[in-house]
Amino acid sequence: MGDHLFEFLLRQGDNTLILSHRISEWCGHAPIIEEDIALANIALDLLGQTQMWLGLAAEVEGAGRSADDLAMLRDAWDFRNSILVERPNGDFGQTMMRQFLFDAYHVELLNRLVSSADERIAAIAAKSLKEVEYHVERSASIVIALGDGSEESHARMQAALDDQWTFAGELFETDAGDHALNDAGIAPLPSELRAGFNARATAVLGDATLIIPETTFAHSGGRSGKRHSEHLGHLLTQMQWLQRAYPGATW
């Protein structure tokens, strides 16, 4: 169980960490200052959640590593985030589509984790849920505004959805470890979250006048760590640069 729990916590913390880093790349580059500030604030929320998830992961591992060690000193194959969150930002519409797909999954997950049999997990989930409910409200409203917007914004949002839909599937991938945690009442099966996600996605994307691709294909390999995309390594070279260049540096 200990290994499954550690793996589960890495998956949570790595998703929030990598997405936080991606969003923070917009800082100083967003189309308008309000969006710039909003994205930086969402990145900050996700980073705070990362500290809680990876902090607990480090505690559960009991190998003397800290949350910072896990974030800054692992290489790509040890990360357990889904491929969706490591993909490059693309244009603002692609970033917001990715955000909506992740938020819609995230809110379903946290809603279940608040009643986890592991009190530490339930506490982190309850804290995170308040923030993530706000994230999904915001990303959904932007997806609708841009999807049901001008001809140009509509075309870009449809392209973003076509591009990213097959990466969302991995969020619901379920393995033996998930079953073990589910049996212990610690976490839901990811596959069980799909119905709630689909309901929200169908409603929001419908309001956005966007068409969900018919394919059921899903890219895979991030949450198992077996096959990340080529983008994760590049992201890590930037995110981990300081600790790599000056090991143990603090301020």
Add this chain to the structure above:
Amino acid sequence: MVKTPDIDTVWQWLDQVPDPEIPVISLVDLGIVRDVAYQGDRVRITLSPTYSGCPATRVIEEDVRTAMRDHGIDQVIINQQISPPWTTDWMSDKGKAKLKDYGIAPPSAKGQPEACPICGAGAVSLVSQFGSTPCKAHWRCEECRESFDYFKCI
């Protein structure tokens, strides 16, 4: 040797410590001080972060230590508690009134500002769901046309 303060006195001291980002209100007004107690002969202060990524969390801890040291208390235990999660319901009425005087619309159960904190008009509109910090949103008054921060209700 400093006399051991009683719990109420410690609360009063903490009520003098300003929030680093909104200095018109105190940490007690903000509702993030959850408990003050003695653990043996040391004062133990339990704090709840507002937002999980709030960059002020560490500064607040330091400010609390400094304030206690100024009152002659060197041995302080600070606990960070995330459960139950902080809510704007824990903000004091005094704190809400001070926020308004400062030009920040206080959190409201309506989920939006009750009125413009500058001119008091009721007609207000959302500019952005995030303001200058994670805890605030950015609104505008349709009457006086000033923009203002709204302390989000969570």
